[in-house]
Amino acid sequence: MLKKVMICLFVLSLAMVPMFANGSQEEKAPVQKNITMRLADNQPDGYPTVVGCKEFARLVKERTNGRITIEVYPSAQLGDAKSVIEQLQFGGIDFTRTSISPLASFSPELDILQMPYLYRDANHYWNVLNGEIGEYFLKSVEKDGFLGLVYVDAGSRSFYNTKKPIYTVADLKGMKIRVQESSLMMGMIKSLGAVPTALAYGDVYSALQTGVIDGAENNWPSYATSAHFEVAKFYSIDQHTRVPEMIVASKINMDKLSTDDQALIKKAAMDSQAVEIAAWAEFEKTSEAKVRAAGCQINTINDQAEFAAAMAPLYQDQLDEQGRIWVEKIKAVK
Structure with missing residues (x-):
């Protein structure tokens, strides 16, 4: 009799193993938490680069269903260009929009892109930046603690x-x-x-x-x-x-994200470029008209x-x- 009871208990315990195993797997499944990131720009609200940054933030929020939010801080609220780049390097800020002039102090190779009388015209400039050469220089800053995401317009x-x-x-x-x-x-x-x-x-x-x-x-x-x-x-x-300008990310902070999220952010940055370029063209036009008048x-x-x-x-x-x-x-x- 005792032997039969022991056998029944053993069989019952085997039947319950998958139930507890499944429960354990469910408990260990990663929970996707909401993420808030910060982007610094030293220009005032409404300036073309800020317009572009806000479009980048909008696309990221939309494509992650609100899971990743990028807060844009214009008007140098988070510091001047140099201090923001330093904060980016050690992860104090997640993104900045910056001219490559101050960034070249950290990544000297970027000086190549701002040599005088280098580009024939705007078409030549964008064909360079949005081609293989531009992509090389976006990646070249990784060794210095940054991730170049996209170029934005700042005219001539x-x-x-x-x-x-x-x-x-x-x-x-x-x-x-x-x-x-x-x-x-x-x-x-x-x-x-x-x-x-x-x-x-x-x-x-x-x-x-x-x-x-x-x-x-x-x-x-x-x-x-x-x-x-x-x-x-x-x-x-x-x-x-x-002089090219970039939206640049902190490599330390981007490395904390999944590969999929990193790719999504890079794509959103690239897709925001057209909005910034259009905003710049309009701003340039009204500025020229103002001084001519x-x-x-x-x-x-x-x-x-x-x-x-x-x-x-x-x-x-x-x-x-x-x-x-x-x-x-x-x-x-x-």
């Missing part, structure tokens, strides 16, 4: 000054031109025979007004929104640089050959052999 930069229209290199000779604190940009101004003067952006208006500097260089929207056009009436379109003297430098030729020593000094090979590849893109 030209010269403006308080003295006269610029048509030739000789017209720039001796002029004091404000530049960012960058050896590359200072070298460009020197190569054109002008005097580079590094100044904080916020000090440029008064420096133009008081004659501390004769001119500066920037894109249409910056020329308009900074009100520099009020004191520097001559804008000479030479489009000497097109204010009576500024606008001229176009149709032949850049003389200006580009003056850059030969700069290319030699700033780039190593591999950098010069990349330049030739960029110039060869149709």
